[in-house]
Structures are given as C-alpha cells and as structure tokens.
Amino acid sequence: MTIRLYLDHPLSAGQPITLDRAQAHYLFNVMRMGQGAQIAVFNGSDGEWAAEISDAGKRGGAVTCLSQTRPQLNPPDLWLLFAPIKKARTDFIVEKATELGAARISPVTTDYTNSERVRVDRLAAHAIEAAEQCGGTYVPTVAEPQKLSQLLRDWDPARRILFCDETQTDAHTVFASLPKGPWAILIGPEGGFSDAERRNLVSLDFVHRASLGPRILRADTAAVAALTLWQATQGDWVGAPAP
Amino acid sequence: MTIRLYLDHPLSAGQPITLDRAQAHYLFNVMRMGQGAQIAVFNGSDGEWAAEISDAGKRGGAVTCLSQTRPQLNPPDLWLLFAPIKKARTDFIVEKATELGAARISPVTTDYTNSERVRVDRLAAHAIEAAEQCGGTYVPTVAEPQKLSQLLRDWDPARRILFCDETQTDAHTVFASLPKGPWAILIGPEGGFSDAERRNLVSLDFVHRASLGPRILRADTAAVAALTLWQATQGDWVGAPAP
Known part of the structure; x- marks a missing residue:
C-alpha cells in the first residue's frame, strides 16, 4: 500500500514542498522513511502525484513531486x-x-x-x-x-x-x-x-x-x-x- | 422513548420473567425504574410485548408481560x-x-x-x-x-x-x-x-x-x-x- 499524504500546497513537477511537523514525524519516525523514498500526494485540486522525499531532517523535511499519477476527481454536487x-x-x-x-x-x-x-x-x-x-x-x-x-x-x-x-x-x-x-x-x-x-x-x-x-x-x-x-x-x- | 429489553425467555401474558443481574441493574439503578413501571420486551421470536416491572428487589427483579404490541418481524434471508x-x-x-x-x-x-x-x-x-x-x-x-x-x-x-x-x-x-x-x-x-x-x-x-x-x-x-x-x-x- 502506497502512503498517501494530503498537502495544502499547489502541486507541480520538480518543486520541493516543505512538510509540516506532523507530516515529517509520520513519514520519518512512524513509517521510518528516508530521503529518496516515494509516496503519493494530493491537495484536493491537482489530482494525485508521485512524490519523492527530497529532504528528511531532524525537525522537518520536504517532498518533491515527480509526475501526476491520477487526474483530479471531484465528487458529485x-x-x-x-x-x-x-x-x-x-x-x-x-x-x-x-x-x-x-x-x-x-x-x-x-x-x-x-x-x-x-x-x-x-x-x-x-x-x-x-x-x-x-x-x-x-x-x-x-x-x-x-x-x-x-x-x-x-x-x-x-x-x-x-x-x-x-x-x-x-x-x-x-x-x-x-x-x-x-x-x-x-x-x-x-x-x-x-x-x-x-x-x-x-x-x-x-x-x-x-x-x-x-x-x-x-x-x-x-x-x-x-x-x-x-x-x-x-x-x-x-x-x-x-x- | 420506551425502554426495550431483550429477554431470552418465552413471552406470554401474565407470566413473570426473572431478570438477570445486568438487566435488573440497568432498570433499577441506571434508569431508576420501580415496581409498576412499563417497558417493552422481545425475545427474537414472539414479537414485542408491553411488560410491567412486577418485582424490583435489591438483587434482582421480574417483569410480567401485559400484551403483545408488535408482531414478530423477521429480516429477509x-x-x-x-x-x-x-x-x-x-x-x-x-x-x-x-x-x-x-x-x-x-x-x-x-x-x-x-x-x-x-x-x-x-x-x-x-x-x-x-x-x-x-x-x-x-x-x-x-x-x-x-x-x-x-x-x-x-x-x-x-x-x-x-x-x-x-x-x-x-x-x-x-x-x-x-x-x-x-x-x-x-x-x-x-x-x-x-x-x-x-x-x-x-x-x-x-x-x-x-x-x-x-x-x-x-x-x-x-x-x-x-x-x-x-x-x-x-x-x-x-x-x-x-x-
């Protein structure tokens, strides 16, 4: 099962996105992931993206989007x-x-x-x-x-x-x-x-x-x-x- | 809202049914009901009955069925x-x-x-x-x-x-x-x-x-x-x- 993370940030290829403290704790301490590991991210409007952990520090980190893996799917009204x-x-x-x-x-x-x-x-x-x-x-x-x-x-x-x-x-x-x-x-x-x-x-x-x-x-x-x-x-x- | 109690016992009018300890505790201590109070009872096969608390003692009690209030309704298979x-x-x-x-x-x-x-x-x-x-x-x-x-x-x-x-x-x-x-x-x-x-x-x-x-x-x-x-x-x- 791929880890999926919601990020409150615009998503586009190559741009590093800083993780908040809870997200960094979850990825690095709970899930024991490190730099280079892949996750899926979405923000509610730009579909789903494959992203790589580009920075995994003691107090925070960042992920960088690689490519869109799924289009945005909005629910019916x-x-x-x-x-x-x-x-x-x-x-x-x-x-x-x-x-x-x-x-x-x-x-x-x-x-x-x-x-x-x-x-x-x-x-x-x-x-x-x-x-x-x-x-x-x-x-x-x-x-x-x-x-x-x-x-x-x-x-x-x-x-x-x-x-x-x-x-x-x-x-x-x-x-x-x-x-x-x-x-x-x-x-x-x-x-x-x-x-x-x-x-x-x-x-x-x-x-x-x-x-x-x-x-x-x-x-x-x-x-x-x-x-x-x-x-x-x-x-x-x-x-x-x-x- | 009428209190409804499941009783593992055949139900028929006039027959007192002894309550188990948990049921007696619930009615007399939690719900503070006493002798003469009415509840609804069912046993999974005889429909729903109106019943009266006919004995409310320190360590137990009994209810007596008055009349059937609802026919038995079994779910589909x-x-x-x-x-x-x-x-x-x-x-x-x-x-x-x-x-x-x-x-x-x-x-x-x-x-x-x-x-x-x-x-x-x-x-x-x-x-x-x-x-x-x-x-x-x-x-x-x-x-x-x-x-x-x-x-x-x-x-x-x-x-x-x-x-x-x-x-x-x-x-x-x-x-x-x-x-x-x-x-x-x-x-x-x-x-x-x-x-x-x-x-x-x-x-x-x-x-x-x-x-x-x-x-x-x-x-x-x-x-x-x-x-x-x-x-x-x-x-x-x-x-x-x-x-």
Missing part, C-alpha cells in the same frame, strides 16, 4: 447535513461521508440536538485522513455548525434537500426517481426532529422525503445508507470506473 | 460474511448489520485477515443491544469464525454470495437485478482478498460480484453500503412499512 451526535459517531459520519463522496459536510443544530461543541478543525482533520485512506483526490469542506431554522431560511432552493423521514416508505423508488441537480441529504438527531421542524421541512418545496426501511436507524447508519443510495442511483457510482 | 478488523470497527459492523436487518453475521478469516481473536459472545451482546435500540424484534445469530476456504468448500450453493469486488462496476445495476432467493454478502479484509482467494471466488457459480463506487471503502463502510443496497432493492425496505 452532494452535501450532507447532519445533527452532531456523540463524538465518536460524529467522527465516524465525517469519515464515512468523505469515503462515500460528499462534497460538503454541514453540522446543523436542531431542537433536539444535544448542544455538544462541534470542533470543525478536528472534523476537517478527520476528512483529510479519510481522503488519504480512500484513494480520493478531493477533501470535503466541513462547514461551521448552523441552526437548522436559519439554514433553511437562507437556503438556495436550487439545491434540493432529501430529508430522511421515518414516516415515509420505499427508499429505493424515491432515490431512483429524484430529479437531477445539486442535492443535500439531511439526517436528523437521534431523538428525531421536533414537530415544528418537521412541519417547516414538509412545507418547503425544495424538501423531498424518503424512508430508510422498517427499522429505526441510528443517525450514523442513516447517513451512510442515504449517501450510498444517492451515489448508487444519482451520483458517481453510476457506471463508475473501479478505484 | 440475508447473511453477512466479513473478515474481522480492529475491535471498534468489528463492533460497529455487528451493530450496523443488526440495524440493517441481516439474519446472520458470520466472521470469516482470510489470507490477509489480521488474526485477532474474535469474541463471539461480545459480538452477540452487541447484536442484542443494537436490536433493543433499533426497534427490531429479531436478533441476528453471530456465528463462530470460520476460514473462508473451508466455508466455501462446505457452502450450500442454493444461497448465493455477493462478493464486493473493487474491480467490478455499477453497483446499482448489479443489486437491482440479483436473482431472488437467500443471499450472503461477503466483505473482504482491509488488505483485500489474496489472488488465490479471488480466483477461487470467481470460479464458483454461486458467487456474484458488485463494486461499490470509485473510491476505496473501508470494510465497515462497505458492509453498511452493501447491506443498504441489498435491502433497498431485494429486501424488506422494498415497499416497507415505516417503523
């Missing part, structure tokens, strides 16, 4: 909106949304959200790690948390919202017949939406509904299931090339 | 075969497979499986907890770990295996056109299958293949994605009643 839950499950949702090709991950607070502090920098770091792991060349944006009511007031209606609602039936028919265009999947908190939130959602023209089967799914399971069904019926799993 | 991975992710797979309605969960060891010990009793406890949580009335069986080669030698070919293979394309077409009947979904280890295992799988008539999109999914993500697509196209999400 799909956002995930979710109500943050316990820390481990929130981390998990960010990891899975990255693997499953969400373009943007947006924590939303709802009437029944436990108002735990969401650390966006931590979630963004999880997204980077998941992108390194899954072979993607894109890292989703993690947005600042927003109140659901505010988010819906400011919403651009050109992006439809798919609201996973336990009172609806037949996920497959719904997902397979969604209109084309930008979408956001909205996953509620463990306690569900409040009656006021549900009334508001149902009243909005850009909000569609689907259910996810006869059992009650945890929020993290629902997020993975809904992203999967969207990608498989509308997204980049349709006729997709193998990884 | 779908098994999950997976190569155990790190503990937290293995626990997660069992939890998700239960929520997503797998009938049986079977750990398999492969050429590239890290041979960590699988504790079936622990995994079975996770399945019970997930069933209590998701409102299901069924608890999947967790089988003893088996070597993949042996499992395939002894396999009843009437049950087809869907092998999630990164070299194939278009998940949706494959899942939507699977022949009806009993199925097992097979998820490989993080390192993939060995060449010998892959050759063996591909040579078997009862093995079908599907891919899960253009990114490399972790084993736990792949398990959730494949179970979702199967349930949505072949299983009990098709025209399903809401939970």
